[in-house]
Amino acid sequence: MRHFLHSLGPVFMILTHLGCGLLVFTGLGPAAALWALSLYLVRMLATTAIYHRLVTHGSYQAPRAVWWLGCLIATSSGQMGPSWWKAHHLQHHRHVDTDLDSHSPLAPRAGWQGAWHSQAGWLFSKEFHPRQLPADVEADPVLRLMDRLQVLPPLALAWLSWQLGGLEWLGAYCLSTTVLYHGVASVNSVAHLVGDQPFDTGDASRNNRWVALITLGEGWHNLHHAFQASVRQGLTVEDGKVRTLPDPTYRFIRLMEGLGWARDLRVPSDRAVLARARTTPRP
Numbered sequence: 001m002r003h004f005l006h007s008l009g010p011v012f013m014i015l016t017h018l019g020c021g022l023l024v025f026t027g028l029g030p031a032a033a034l035w036a037l038s039l040y041l042v043r044m045l046a047t048t049a050i051y052h053r054l055v056t057h058g059s060y061q062a063p064r065a066v067w068w069l070g071c072l073i074a075t076s077s078g079q080m081g082p083s084w085w086k087a088h089h090l091q092h093h094r095h096v097d098t099d100l101d102s103h104s105p106l107a108p109r110a111g112w113q114g115a116w117h118s119q120a121g122w123l124f125s126k127e128f129h130p131r132q133l134p135a136d137v138e139a140d141p142v143l144r145l146m147d148r149l150q151v152l153p154p155l156a157l158a159w160l161s162w163q164l165g166g167l168e169w170l171g172a173y174c175l176s177t178t179v180l181y182h183g184v185a186s187v188n189s190v191a192h193l194v195g196d197q198p199f200d201t202g203d204a205s206r207n208n209r210w211v212a213l214i215t216l217g218e219g220w221h222n223l224h225h226a227f228q229a230s231v232r233q234g235l236t237v238e239d240g241k242v243r244t245l246p247d248p249t250y251r252f253i254r255l256m257e258g259l260g261w262a263r264d265l266r267v268p269s270d271r272a273v274l275a276r277a278r279t280t281p282r283p
Helices: 002-019 022-026 030-056 064-075 082-094 111-119 141-148 152-188 209-214 221-226 248-258 270-276
Strands: 197-199 235-238 241-244 277-282
Touching (some): 002 152, 030 082, 030 152, 064 082, 064 141, 064 152, 082 141, 111 152, 152 209, 197 235, 235 270, 270 277
Antiparallel strands (some): 197 277, 235 241
16 A cells, blocks of 8 residues: 555656646746745755755754644655655665665666666656655654655645636646756756765765755755765865855754754764865866
């Protein structure tokens, strides 16, 4: 049953891509465009700040209500449920750029086939279903239910969009969801192919400023592979000194900290960052 419910995710994503065609007939007015942009930013933040840095890597601590609400918003993006998401991402880190890494653009195939597989093709392969779900997420009945019923929040948001603005706003929702999917996927595809490598990680992860822009800071992927638990990914080394990079997700988490919704933020010391830096950064 779990595999069947998870399999609805790729079906929904296909329908979302097709739904973008509505805009050919309706156009995209300013209000609908603003709706699409707002949905993109809010759901991207939920994916990066909650799914990735909180649930998956424990980069900071937060009240359970933040977990539940953040995961609900992230699930509405069509990025699957929290158990599935954490399982896949940790598998990526354990087997990065090997045949067991379901997201890699370099293995088991490379070139355009590897890029396609990393961006979208793996959704329709046997690697789509995680070998094992994380015990900590599964132990939370709210998160477990959210994971199994992961198609309901995005469907509810699609329905709300239609109710607010008809087919034009539904098309805007589909556009926002589609672009969001490819933005998140670009971290595992583009950021393993193009960018610089200031840190010695032993893999192909790279810092890519364009990916960082569209993912609100997740594109500093080489730093993330060097310090997986760091709540701040916008760090690099230049001329022997630690430099900060734009990281809107980190700023959002700092705002949460100020409101009492986040605590115990984990950031590596400058000494640790310098110790992982390459003597000569790889272009």
